[in-house]
Amino acid sequence: MTITHHPDIATLMAFSAGALEEPYAAVIATHLAMSEGGRETVRHMTTIGGALLNDEPNAKLSDKALERLMGKLGDERIEVPSHTPSDVPLPLQKYLPRGLDGVRWKWTGPGVATADLAWGRDGRSRLMLLRVAAGRRVPEHGHGGQELTLILQGAYKDRFGVFAKGDIADHDEDVEHQPIAEPGDDCICLVAVDAKLTFQGRLMRALQPLFGI
Amino acid sequence: MYSIGMSDNKLEAGSGFPLNDDPETLLLRVAGARDREALARLFSLFGPRVKSMMLKLGANDAIAEDMVQETFLSVWRKAHLYSIERGAAVSWIFTIARNLRIDQFRRQSNKPYEDLETVTIESAEPSGSMMIEQKQVIDRVTLALKSLSPEQQEVVRLSFLHDMPHAQIAEKVGIPLGTVKSRLRLAYERLRPMLEDLQ
Numbered sequence: 001m002t003i004t005h006h007p008d009i010a011t012l013m014a015f016s017a018g019a020l021e022e023p024y025a026a027v028i029a030t031h032l033a034m035s036e037g038g039r040e041t042v043r044h045m046t047t048i049g050g051a052l053l054n055d056e057p058n059a060k061l062s063d064k065a066l067e068r069l070m071g072k073l074g075d076e077r078i079e080v081p082s083h084t085p086s087d088v089p090l091p092l093q094k095y096l097p098r099g100l101d102g103v104r105w106k107w108t109g110p111g112v113a114t115a116d117l118a119w120g121r122d123g124r125s126r127l128m129l130l131r132v133a134a135g136r137r138v139p140e141h142g143h144g145g146q147e148l149t150l151i152l153q154g155a156y157k158d159r160f161g162v163f164a165k166g167d168i169a170d171h172d173e174d175v176e177h178q179p180i181a182e183p184g185d186d187c188i189c190l191v192a193v194d195a196k197l198t199f200q201g202r203l204m205r206a207l208q209p210l211f212g213i
Numbered sequence: 214m215y216s217i218g219m220s221d222n223k224l225e226a227g228s229g230f231p232l233n234d235d236p237e238t239l240l241l242r243v244a245g246a247r248d249r250e251a252l253a254r255l256f257s258l259f260g261p262r263v264k265s266m267m268l269k270l271g272a273n274d275a276i277a278e279d280m281v282q283e284t285f286l287s288v289w290r291k292a293h294l295y296s297i298e299r300g301a302a303v304s305w306i307f308t309i310a311r312n313l314r315i316d317q318f319r320r321q322s323n324k325p326y327e328d329l330e331t332v333t334i335e336s337a338e339p340s341g342s343m344m345i346e347q348k349q350v351i352d353r354v355t356l357a358l359k360s361l362s363p364e365q366q367e368v369v370r371l372s373f374l375h376d377m378p379h380a381q382i383a384e385k386v387g388i389p390l391g392t393v394k395s396r397l398r399l400a401y402e403r404l405r406p407m408l409e410d411l412q
Binding site (some may be wrong): 007008013014016017018019020021022025026028029030032033036037043044046047048049050051052053054055056057058059060061062064065068069070072073077078080081083089091092093094113130148156172182 | 228249252255256259260261262263264265266269276277278281282285286287288289290291293294300301303305306307308309310312314315319321322323324325326327328329330331332333334335336350351354355358369370372373374376378379386391393394395397398401404405408409
């Protein structure tokens with residue numbers, strides 16, 4: 001898999017700092033699971049966190065802090081969790097326990113279906129899947145808020161080029177583009193969006209120029 | 214019982230320890246020999262700094278203290294997953310503290326980070342990192358961070374140390390969101406030679 005479209009460096013820095021809401025962190029982690037080069041960049045960024053921590057002043061710990069820690073040390077080790085093979089990258093498996101085949105799609109428009117992925121806590125952002133049939137327009141545009149789109153299957157094309165499996169679209173919010181799903185398999189994307197705009201609202205806006213609504 | 218005074222702020226990296234007691238060696242001793250004394254030394258070196266980082270999030274003293282405990286308990290339990298290819302010990306400790314911070318303060322799951330760690334470990338990516346270089350790497354990146362413009366330093370620190378999302382940084386600093394991102398990009402461009410050079 002050759003990744004052509006990468007996340008914005010500023011987004012990767014926010015991921016490395018731990019400052020992304022979970023839907024965005026999930027999209028970036030899934031992308032990175034598919035991108036060795038991306039993982040290397042994030043590993044470099046971790047050194048920024050390390051250097052900043054190293055340069056922190058010493059806050060005074062309580063007198064008993066070391067004793068308290070030593071008293072808790074047991075034999076327990078945290079191992080790399082075992083996991084079963086799946087057609088989705090590991091960071092996405094928690095959200096898709098039955099894989100892509102187990103997704104319950106909701107029809108959202110001609111050739112377009114979506115599925116919301118649950119992520120536990122209330123937040124201002126949403127994590128969802130978007131499925132677009134070949135030749136159909138992908139209803140996601142810069143309508144406010146950050147939006148990350150990762151291609152899991154198929155491809156789409158817009159003025160930035162062809163986005164295929166593993167590619168991520170991480171545009172500034174004011175960027176306008178009109179992606180069309182490429183011929184072949186349905187294009188399936190993992191999307192993190194600001195929750196303030198509902199997807200239906202976004203879809204209607206996307207269709208406005210077509211139907212004049 | 215342990216010879217290191219916990220509230221003794223004179224203990225700086227490299228002072229008072231034999232030369233081979235660099236953080237990477239200590240961490241590998243925790244991993245290999247389950248060396249409690251090595252963990253105690255790491256705790257003395259970095260515990261006060263981890264606490265300082267936690268206090269920046271507005272945590273009260275007791276919570277920050279608990280977070281330090283949790284961080285080093287995780288260091289103890291996960292040390293065998295550390296390898297020198299993963300970078301400096303302090304960077305690895307940062308990621309553990311960061312993941313706990315996500316869990317505790319942002320009230321979100323750190324699962325995407327844990328899953329990605331699993332992918333990284335399982336893919337066993339090659340790296341030419343050498344232990345002897347790690348201190349130099351941290352020193353070089355620290356210097357490079359200080360050579361950034363004050364505006365760039367501010368956004369980097371607010372992101373990595375204060376755990377602020379871009380939108381919150383924009384609000385706090387009083388600049389557009391796009392400017393936050395461009396400052397971070399420029400900062401990374403300046404740091405990149407140092408970060409990539411170390412491999």
